[in-house]
Amino acid sequence: VGDPSGQVHDFEPGILPSGLFWTIPISPLMLDADPGAGRARFRAHQLAVPDFHDILNAVSPSPVSKPGHVSFDVHWTGTTARTKIRDDVFGFRGHYTVGDARISFSVRDDDSNVVYESDPDGQSTVSGGVGHEHNGVFF
């Protein structure tokens, strides 16, 4: 996560009482993948996602948010050979391809006419990958 100081928008689905963190059910039609090649795509159009303003508010005990909508298209492109990982401490294993993740997005608070869009040039991938993961009872 980037530096939250000075952050003015934080679009994410929130944290459920169960602990489910920023994770929502989605249609499989929003996904495409070729994990063997390290390629994948995740896209959404006008998905209702609240704006928590900043991550410190979002993870606070009493977060405040306002309604918003986001559209995005994320592409993963593999850059390495597939590797096998097993972690007995955290209890997961899998096969993964490290790669770049590029996003284009358009987001808006519902109470505003201002639309924020990503710029196509100058993006960098901090980290990314595509794979097949097993955890918990499937470890």
Added chain:
Amino acid sequence: VLPPAVGFEMSTITDFDGLIAAGESQGTAHGSDGSSYTFDADMRFMRGVYVSMDGRHREGSFGFV
């Protein structure tokens, strides 16, 4: 929740067996009002089998936004 990087457990679903893609991207963005910003996006999806709250094995797709 761990970083979206190979070597970490990237799934945000426990008791999960399936496809995952995860990544953190940084860049710049602009508003229709002429404003400009930097952004940091952690995006992930999971598609596969999981154990639901009622203990049953189910198939599903999830997005981390």
